[in-house]
Amino acid sequence: MVTDDLLICGAGPAGRGLAHRALAHGLSVTIVDPHPWRRWTATYAAWADELPQWVAPEAVGAMVDRPIAWAQRRIELDRRYLVFDTARLQDSLDVTGARLRQDRVTEIAPAARYRHDGLDLPSVRLASGPVLAAGRVIDARGVARSPRLAEQTAFGVIVDRARLPEPETYFMDWRADNGAETDAPRSFLYAVPLDDERVLLEETCLAGLPALDQRTLHDRLTHRLRCRGIALTGTEPVERVRFPVHGGRPNASTFGAAGAFTHPATGYSVATSLRMADAVVAGESLWPGTARAVHLLRQAGLRALLALPPADLPLFFEAFFALPVESQRAYLSGRDDLRGTAAAMMSLFAALPWRLRRTLATAAALPIRRPPDASRAALASAGDPE
Structure with missing residues (x-):
């Protein structure tokens, strides 16, 4: 049986980023994912000071020195913010040399020297039947949706910059021009450049139990943009978002959202995953007592x-x-x-x-x-x- 140093379940940004760094450090890697070659379509962003130095410059689509938050007044945030070029980010996390297995993991078993199957390494069972072992197995498959978990939902459109009457970047815009009733659950506008020519305009809700649905967010976005002189044609590229903002297991065998990296106040986890990848490769603990205490405070x-x-x-x-x-x-x-x-x-x-x-x-x-x-x-x- 061929075994690699590292077997990663999941080929999203966290799993692929971890594989990329493991390969850079000379480890042998297997990645298992139902769609390991699928192109990413979501928009990812981060604070610039969160990223490790090894992230390729071409992976950044746009950089904003002072994004705007608008709550009861306009506030300039003194922290540089970046939006990834999703396609280039994916390509920059090169996993050439890894074994890519198109399959679904149904079970992850820890190392146990006296198991009935004779394996003394951690292993995974695939939906197609085989069992794969490796020196380490890391679960980076994200968090499954559940009625018990708060979710982030969003509906967005991508438009040409030339159509915007104002060029500002809104990290968070709470102004009440989206047509919602005063006592209705709130959402805000997230308006960020994707590159020199395109802007994402997204009506976004971080955490809801239950979450705001796509139709409500669509209607609010349309109303808000109309109030600001932006009429949608219906032909704009669309982005829909829905995922849990908490959950995951903070331990040594999980990573990314699956490893409780998602920040419940923003929904962000990609930058943390990229920043912590080298530590995982080196076998360092990601969850000292201070990190566990911060996790509890965030919850x-x-x-x-x-x-x-x-x-x-x-x-x-x-x-x-x-x-x-x-x-x-x-x-x-x-x-x-x-x-x-x-x-x-x-x-x-x-x-x-x-x-x-x-x-x-x-x-x-x-x-x-x-x-x-x-x-x-x-x-x-x-x-x-x-």
Whole structure:
């Protein structure tokens, strides 16, 4: 039986990025995925300071020095933001030399010297029947949807830049011109350049139980753009987004969204996956005590976000983006920065009105529960589908 150093389940950005770095370090690699050669179509973005130096420059489609957040007022964010060129990102994560197996993993078994099949290595069972062993097996297949998990949903269109009356990049635009009722679950506009000629305009909702549906987001986006003098023709390329913003297992055998890398306040996981790939290849622990504590704090933050009344979400994000950029960076990107994350959350809590503090404190202490109907869902939003 031929065994490789590393067997990766999943060929999305996390799995392919990990394979790319493993090959660069001289490891032998097998990738198993139902569609290992399928082209990616989602839009991925990141804060520029999150990326490792080895990411190819051509993988970046657009760079924005000071993106805009608009909650109750316009705020320039003092942090460089980038949007990947999806096709070039995929191509830059070259996996030439890896064994690509088109199949579905049905079971992952840990190493056990006295197993009945005689294998003393971790292994996977494929839907077609064979069992493959490797020195290490990493699950990078993402997180399956579940009614128990909050989801991010979004509907977007891609338009020529020349059609926009204003050239600004909106990381988050909460202005109330999307036609939604005041007490309805909120969503916001995410408007970012893809390259020098095209812009993605996306009505986005980060976390919902239940999530806003595509028709609602489509109608809100159409209404919002019409109010801003942008009439859609119906021929624009479309992007639809729906995936869980929490879940996954934080351990040594999972990676990417499957390894709980998704940030529940943004939905981002690609940059973290790329940044942590070399550590996985080196066999380092990705989950020291500080990282696990930050993970728990972020989950508490998601519970608090879901509990906010829809009308108060702009106020919440107004307070967040008024924090010093170091505090914002600690909460959004410091996956093992326990002190910085806790300090950012405490500063945000102190900046909010008393009527919201009780709601947030109560929600943060309780598990996430699916509400009995959509009218009780509190939704928040942010940009990048992972």
